[in-house]
Amino acid sequence: MSTLKITNLSKTYPNGVKALDNVSIELENGMFGLLGPNGAGKSSLMRTLATLQEADSGTATLDDIDILNQPSELRKVLGYLPQEFGVYPRITAEQLLDHLAILKGFTKSTERKEMVKYLLDKVNLYEKRKKNIKGFSGGMKQRIGIAQALIGNPKLIIVDEPTAGLDPGERNRFYNLLANVGKDVIVILSTHIVDDVRELCTKMAIMNFGEIVYQGSPDSAIDELKGKVYHKIIGLQELEKYAEQYSIISNKMVGGKPSIHVYSDTNPNNGFEQVIPNLEDVFFSKINTDNVLV
Structure with a gap:
């Protein structure tokens, strides 16, 4: 541990x-x-x-x-998969992992060969090991990214x-x-x-x-909002008025109209319905100081 x-x-x-x-x-x-x-x-x-x-x-x-x-x-x-994982497009998955293993200090070819096979198996790409990475889908490239992040335990x-x-x-x-x-x-x-x-x-x-504005478990964060999130679909021209009157957590367009979630300790009535909160409500309740369209 x-x-x-x-x-x-x-x-x-x-x-x-x-x-x-x-x-x-x-x-x-x-x-x-x-x-x-x-x-x-x-x-x-x-x-x-x-x-x-x-x-x-x-x-x-x-x-x-x-x-x-x-x-x-x-x-x-350390294993690191950055947001933009650059790869050498004209080499195979097998060649890329072998090259990166060398850079990480694995100099014995037999050791590298076993490691590369294990990693390709783990990310379910062994059958594609001889294929150039330039032909990989986005998901396959991300799996290769995880494979290289696992080099060296x-x-x-x-x-x-x-x-x-x-x-x-x-x-x-x-x-x-x-x-x-x-x-x-x-x-x-x-x-x-x-x-x-x-x-x-x-x-x-x-x-x-x-x-850090929140730290804990997703379930605990959701529990904190139970009974305090209400939902209503309103007209687009009403959004500004509702923003002045209610604590809007988030709003998004549904069928061309804003669907708003508001935070309230008591039922705001006025056509609002209480909803079971989710992690998205937690996220926006923690980061929003103004109305956010998502």
């Missing part, structure tokens, strides 16, 4: 943007969802943990490794926005793969897609403007 401990991590970019604002999280083996809108600071945190950028202050440790001061030690036990795996652009079938296959991987190591899943966290993670945090 490994432990990742992040304490008061802060990072401000030269343009003045505070990407990380005293972020503190403690994780053990399993799937952890980091949820937040674009620009919330998720990728900044992932890049810092992956030793791709330095923090201004704070600490981060993985077991006895000081991540900020021992980056080379962390990289030995890592203790920590970071995946940044892994399902963006995948069709529903590819997303489900990727969910199954991640869930299997997450049994034995710490996996941080950074995403703005609520379904990713709902399907995969028993623990989560929500980030906004560089801060």
Whole structure:
């Protein structure tokens, strides 16, 4: 069992943007969802943990490794699938994994061959091992991304926005793969897609403007909203009036009309119906200070 401990991590970019604002999280083996809108600071945190950028202050440790001061030690036990996973398009899946294994320090060819076969089997791409990656679908490329992240039996795996652009079938296959991987190591899943966290993670945090605004389990977060979320479909021209009168969590277009969810301790009446809250309601209730159209 490994432990990742992040304490008061802060990072401000030269343009003045505070990407990380005293972020503190403690994780053990399993799937952890980091949820937040674009620009919330998720990728900044992932890049810092992956030793791709330095923090201004704070600490981060993985077991006895000081991540900020021992980056080379962390990289030995890190698997990383960035948001944009660049591959060499004109080589095969087998060649790519063999090449990346060499870069990770596996110099014995027999050892690499066994590892590559194991990884291709694990991501269900062994039958495609001789195919050039340029012909892979988006989902297949993401599975190769996970395979390379598993080289060397890592203790920590970071995946940044892994399902963006995948069709529903590819997303489900990727969910199954991640869930299997997450049994034995710490996996941080950074995403703005609520379904990713709902399907995969028993623990989560929500980030906004560089801060952790919620940390706990998805179920606990949903329980906090029970009996306090109400729904109504209104006219488009009424949205501004309702925004002034009610605490709108979110609104989205349904049949050309805004479908709004509002937060209220008591029944607001006026045609509102109480609904069972979901993780999307949690997400928007934690990050919204203004009305958001999703």
